[in-house]
Amino acid sequence: MAPSKNMSIKTAGTFEQIQEQLPALTEAISEMRETILANLVLLGEIPAPTFKEERRNKMLVNRFSEVGLLNTAMDEKDNGFGVLEGSEGEGNILVLAHTDTVFSEKTDHTLSVKPDVVTGPGVADNTLGLAAIASLPDILNKLDIELKNDLILMGSTKSLGRGDIEGLRFFLANNEHPIKAGICVEGVQFGRLSHMSIGMLRGEIVCRIPAEYDWTSFGDSSAILTINEVINKINDIPLPKRPRSSIVLGKMEGGADFNKRATTAKLGFEIRSESGSVVDEIGYRLEEAVAEVASKTGDYLNLDIFAKRQPGGIEFSHPLVRCARQILKECEVNPRYEPSTSELSGFIDYDIPALTVGVSSGKNLQMEDEFINIDPMYKGLAQLVAIILAVDGGHCNEH
Amino acid sequence: MEGTAMNIEKWLEENTYHHSDFWDLKKLIQRKEEQGLTISLCIPTLNEEETIGKEVVLFKSELVNRYPLLDEIAVIDSGSEDKTLEVASTFGADTYLASDILPDLEQKKGKGENLWKAIYQLKGDIIVYVDADIKNIHPRFVYGLVAPLIYREEIKYVKAFYDRPLAVSDTVRPSGGGRVTEILIRPLFSLFYPELTAIIQPLSGEYAVRRDVLQEIPFPIGYGVETSHLIDVYSKHGLGAFAQTDLDKRVHRNQSTQALGRMAFGLLQSFLTRAGDQNVVEVKQAYNTILRQFQARKEKYEQLEHEIHEDERPPMIDIPEYRKKFNVD
Numbered sequence: 130m131a132p133s134k135n136m137s138i139k140t141a142g143t144f145e146q147i148q149e150q151l152p153a154l155t156e157a158i159s160e161m162r163e164t165i166l167a168n169l170v171l172l173g174e175i176p177a178p179t180f181k182e183e184r185r186n187k188m189l190v191n192r193f194s195e196v197g198l199l200n201t202a203m204d205e206k207d208n209g210f211g212v213l214e215g216s217e218g219e220g221n222i223l224v225l226a227h228t229d230t231v232f233s234e235k236t237d238h239t240l241s242v243k244p245d246v247v248t249g250p251g252v253a254d255n256t257l258g259l260a261a262i263a264s265l266p267d268i269l270n271k272l273d274i275e276l277k278n279d280l281i282l283m284g285s286t287k288s289l290g291r292g293d294i295e296g297l298r299f300f301l302a303n304n305e306h307p308i309k310a311g312i313c314v315e316g317v318q319f320g321r322l323s324h325m326s327i328g329m330l331r332g333e334i335v336c337r338i339p340a341e342y343d344w345t346s347f348g349d350s351s352a353i354l355t356i357n358e359v360i361n362k363i364n365d366i367p368l369p370k371r372p373r374s375s376i377v378l379g380k381m382e383g384g385a386d387f388n389k390r391a392t393t394a395k396l397g398f399e400i401r402s403e404s405g406s407v408v409d410e411i412g413y414r415l416e417e418a419v420a421e422v423a424s425k426t427g428d429y430l431n432l433d434i435f436a437k438r439q440p441g442g443i444e445f446s447h448p449l450v451r452c453a454r455q456i457l458k459e460c461e462v463n464p465r466y467e468p469s470t471s472e473l474s475g476f477i478d479y480d481i482p483a484l485t486v487g488v489s490s491g492k493n494l495q496m497e498d499e500f501i502n503i504d505p506m507y508k509g510l511a512q513l514v515a516i517i518l519a520v521d522g523g524h525c526n527e528h
Numbered sequence: 529m530e531g532t533a534m535n536i537e538k539w540l541e542e543n544t545y546h547h548s549d550f551w552d553l554k555k556l557i558q559r560k561e562e563q564g565l566t567i568s569l570c571i572p573t574l575n576e577e578e579t580i581g582k583e584v585v586l587f588k589s590e591l592v593n594r595y596p597l598l599d600e601i602a603v604i605d606s607g608s609e610d611k612t613l614e615v616a617s618t619f620g621a622d623t624y625l626a627s628d629i630l631p632d633l634e635q636k637k638g639k640g641e642n643l644w645k646a647i648y649q650l651k652g653d654i655i656v657y658v659d660a661d662i663k664n665i666h667p668r669f670v671y672g673l674v675a676p677l678i679y680r681e682e683i684k685y686v687k688a689f690y691d692r693p694l695a696v697s698d699t700v701r702p703s704g705g706g707r708v709t710e711i712l713i714r715p716l717f718s719l720f721y722p723e724l725t726a727i728i729q730p731l732s733g734e735y736a737v738r739r740d741v742l743q744e745i746p747f748p749i750g751y752g753v754e755t756s757h758l759i760d761v762y763s764k765h766g767l768g769a770f771a772q773t774d775l776d777k778r779v780h781r782n783q784s785t786q787a788l789g790r791m792a793f794g795l796l797q798s799f800l801t802r803a804g805d806q807n808v809v810e811v812k813q814a815y816n817t818i819l820r821q822f823q824a825r826k827e828k829y830e831q832l833e834h835e836i837h838e839d840e841r842p843p844m845i846d847i848p849e850y851r852k853k854f855n856v857d
Contacts, residue, residue, distance in 0.1 A: 163619065167589030170582055174664065195594070239663045239779070242581035244618040 144452060144524040147515050148459045154511035155460075157272055161264070165506065168192065168263040169247060173256035174238045179229040179292040182284070183207045186228050189263055189284045196266040206299045209284040213266060215521070217277040220309035222520050223481075224265065224280065224513075225297065226258030227288035227313075227472060231495050248500040253491035257316030257501050259284055261488050261510055268514060276521045278309060285472060293331075293436040297475040310449060310520045311476040311483030312513070313469075316491060316501055319509040320462040323469035323485035324450045325442035326477050328408035330400040331470075332434035334359055334419055336383075337393050352394035353383045355428045359396065362418035366411060374402035376411065401470065405439050438470055441477040449482045449525040456515045460508045482525070486513060535767060536726040543683070543771040544728075547672030553595040556671060559678050566599040567674055567736075568652030571621070572642035573603055576660035577610040583658070583665045584619040590667040597671060602650055603660075604629070604642040612660075624649055630849055636839055638749035639733075647742050647844045648853065655742060659733035663779040673736035676771040684741045684769040685761050687727055688734035690778045705729040707785075712792050713755060716799055720808045723767045724758055731755070731795075734775070741765070743850070747841040751791045752798020756840075759802045786821050790834055793819040797838040 158165075171192075177185035186209030193201040193211030200212035209228070230251030232238070240249035247257075262282050269276075286296035301308075315321065336352040336359075360378065368374045376398060383394025400415065402408045416432055423430040443450060445466075457464045469485045476483035488509035491501035519525050550556060560567070569587060573580060584601060591597045603616040603623045613623045627635055629645040643657055654677050658669050669688070676683045689705075705714070709731050717724040724730065731754050745760040747753055761769055783791075797817075803809040817837040823830050844850045 163585050163589040164593060166585045170586060171666075240582065241578055242585050242619075243577075244581065244615055 142522070144455075144519055144522070147518045147522065147524070148455060151456065151459050151508075151511055151515055154272065154514055155507045158268055158510045158514075159507040161268060161271060162503070162507075164267050165260060165264045165510070166242060166247065166503070169252065169256055169260040170240050170242065172259050172263060173240050173249060173252055176232065176234040176236065176238050177229050177251070178231070178233050179287055179289045181234065182228040182286040182296075185259070186284045186286065189228070189259065192263045193266065193282065196270070198266055204300065206296045207286045208296045208300055211266065211282045213269065213276065213280040213282070215276040215278040215280065218279050220278045221306045222276070222278050222280050222310055222312070222517060223283060223308050224262060224312045224314060224517065225283035225285045225472060226262045226315070227255050227294075227296075228259055228284040228286050229289050229292060230254065230256070231289060232497075236497065245503055246500045247503065248498055250497045250499060253316040253489075253499050253501045254494050255314075255316050257488050257491075257506070258314040261314050261316075261513060264510070265513075268510065272514070274514070274518070276517070278521050279306070280517065280521075281306070281308075288471060290331075291435050294472055294475050297472050298478075301475055301479050301481075308476075308479075308481050310525060311472075311481050312516060312520075313472040313476075313483065313485040314513060315471075315485060315487045317489060317494070318465070318487045318491070319489050319505050319512070320457060320465050321467055321485065321487040322450070322453055322457065322464040323467050323473055324445070324447065324453075324483075325466075325468050326438055326440060326470060326474040327468040328402045328405040328440040329436070329438040329470040329474075330408050330412045330434055331436035332398060332432060334396045334398070335393065335431045335433065336395075337429045338390075340392050351384075351391045352428070353391040355422060355426050355430065356381070356383060356394040356396050358422045358426065359419055359430070362422060363398070363415060366414045366418065368411070369407060372403035372407055374400075374404070374407050374411065376400050376415075399470070403440055403468075408440075438474040439477070442468075442473065443482045447482060447525075448527060449484060449520065452519040452525050453484055453486065453512075453516050456512050456519070459515075460512055462508070482527075484516070486516065488513070532722045535723055539723075539726050539767050539770075543676070543768070545672070545676060545771065545773040547668040547773055547775050549773075550671055550675035553597065553671060556675055556678060557595055557597055560597065563678070565654060565678065566652045567597060567654045567656065568600045568602060568646070568650035569598050569670060570643065570646035570650060570655055570657050571601070571603045571616075571660050572606070572639050572646075572657065573608060573612045573616070573660045574606040574639070575608045575610045575612060577608070577612045577615050579663060579665070580612050580621075580660050581615045581619055583660060583662070584616050584621045586665055586667060587670060588620050591670055595671075597674065598656075599652055600650060602646065604646055604649070606637055606639070606642060630847065632849075633847075636749050636841070638839070640747045640749035640753035641841065643753060644747035644749070644841045644844065647739065648847070648850050653739050654736055655739060656736035657734065659780070661780050664777060668775055669734055670736075672773040672775050673734060676773065677736055677738060680771070682768060683771045684738050684765055685757070686736045686771045686773060687729070687758075688732045688775050688778075689727075689729040689772050690732070690776065691728070691774050705731060706788075708788050708792050708795065712795060713799075720803055721759060721762060724762055726767065727758060727770065727772055729772075730758055732778075741769075743845040743854075743856075744843050746843050748794075748798045748838045749841060750798075750836070750838050751794030752838050755795055756798045756802055759799075759806075763806060789821060790819055790836060793834075794836050794838050797836070798840075801838070801840075
């Protein structure tokens with residue numbers, strides 16, 4: 130590795146001292162623009178749909194090896210790891226980003242780099258998060274930061290959709306090293322601060338009708354119409370105002386052509402609530418709705434629930450949340466407290482204090498012209514480094 | 529002819545690489561430093577603001593900062609109307625307008641002009657040229673080309689080729705260049721310079737060359753620059769001076785058949801000039817420099833005239849300013 134001009138950041142000291150160093154951190158990180166953007170491009174141009182993240186994580190692990198991390202690995206779930214050993218090595222801080230994106234291997238993954246934005250499929254969700262993980266060893270090296278705890282950097286797999294955060298769950302179930310805190314990194318939006326997970330049930334309803342033409346149901350024999358009936362029933366399910374609850378109908382596909390009856394249709398949904406029992410209750414109602422429509426139409430309808438989360442997390446007053454809040458304030462960004470249904474839930478299941486933070490701003494998420502803004506990224510990364518320093522310095526421990 | 533086939537077979541065996549042969553960049557840098565070599569990257573541009581940013585970012589991060597293989601990254605532009613130079617400069621490339629280099633010479637415009645002026649402007653012992661329109665740009669486009677020059681003193685000119693089948697079986701698969709290569713250049717080389725047919729993609733825009741070779745060859749400023757280089761270097765140094773590296777896949781803009789026709793017209797001019805100078809062929813009349821293509825509008829056919837004149841720059845070593853700058857006696 131080429132020798133770099135290092136600056137010294139105080140790793141020991143008070144939390145206030147960490148806050149005071151944020152402008153210097155931001156400045157130093159902005160000088161590493163090419164390194165961070167190169168990681169973004171090199172990782173982002175490797176397709177990584179859920180369940181096929183191996184190639185992208187191999188690249189991540191290669192990056193870790195190239196910067197001199199001795200402890201790098203991939204596990205049987207294709208999670209990628211690099212460990213920066215701390216001076217005392219008593220505890221571990223796990224910083225991760227999910228590797229997978231919603232885009233298929235067939236999508237053109239070419240990224241375009243302009244002076245102010247980077248555009249391309251998955252660049253915000255979540256290649257920038259992964260590039261942040263890949264760049265952390267270089268950033269900490271340039272800043273001359275040596276942590277007391279071991280820093281485990283992870284590209285986690287099988288996070289989205291049917292993946293159901295399988296990569297992180299596998300790691301936490303089989304990891305023998307005590308994790309002091311978890312930090313989940315998302316590409317966008319900078320200012321996001323998730324410390325709670327809401328209850329969630331995710332699934333898919335599939336309708337199939339026979340391919341033969343049925344003259345008795347002329348004009349209305351269609352899997353799309355049947356799914357439409359299910360949607361009407363779902364809309365009739367009462368939702369409480371408190372605890373806050375919702376049903377997201379997020380994804381739909383069906384049919385083959387304008388002039389052909391749709392023989393299959395699929396509806397993807399997510400039930401969300403602050404209460405686990407409400408999630409269960411809505412789940413039962415939805416199951417009944419599907420069964421009712423199936424019995425009335427005689428069509429084949431299948432309800433497949435493949436992801437579930439229990440609500441939980443750490444309190445607003447937890448020192449980890451407080452530190453992150455103050456760091457964002459120092460960055461002159463108003464924190465947005467969004468409940469999460471992603472990796473954070475994995476930590477909650479193991480009572481590990483954890484947060485989700487964002488790195489930059491961006492738009493057109495999960496579209497092929499998704500983009501991130503380059504300039505806010507430096508503060509977003511400085512925020513991440515400051516949180517790591519705060520955890521490492523013991524400022525985020527519960528007393 | 530048997531000798532030609534054997535030469536080609538031997539050359540393919542010994543001088544054809546895959547970029548993965550050079551994965552160990554630390555070792556490559558060490559060999560470069562032991563020899564005290566300097567390497568310059570030249571990216572010739574004309575309206576490439578969409579792709580130039582990524583190219584500069586990747587090369588700067590990976591081959592300047594992380595592995596110091598490149599001593600300079602220069603973008604030499606033909607007068608873009610978009611923000612090519614601004615974007616390249618933002619990410620740390622040295623940017624030049626070709627017309628600002630050696631400004632006292634008669635102005636000419638073309639990609640070959642930019643490549644030629646790079647010899648004067650850049651300082652490297654090796655100059656590597658990479659086109660700016662590569663969508664899947666990667667550091668291998670540079671290290672795959674300069675590595676044979678670093679590891680083998682006798683190699684003078686390394687050419688890229690791209691060959692990445694989706695699956696490899698025991699059966700034979702065709703390997704070669706694009707349409708112009710297979711329909712024009714390879715047949716011409718087979719007729720007059722059979723050993724040069726070993727170069728799988730003679731027209732690829734990515735190659736690395738030693739300065740002492742570059743400065744001695746003339747440069748067509750248009751389409752013919754690559755073909756002309758191969759003939760000149762071959763004539764002076766033989767096939768053994770070349771190597772070629774497979775850089776896997778190259779994703780770029782596709783050109784229309786009409787555009788390829790214009791390219792072939794320019795290439796033929798350069799080829800015939802070279803072959804004529806070397807008494808390989810005899811051209812008895814001056815060339816026409818107008819290519820006519822046709823388009824139909826309803827029942828009427830219209831001719832489109834393209835004036836394509838393959839102008840040429842002399843060897844850089846003949847330019848007094850160059851001799852002065854590089855202390856050539």
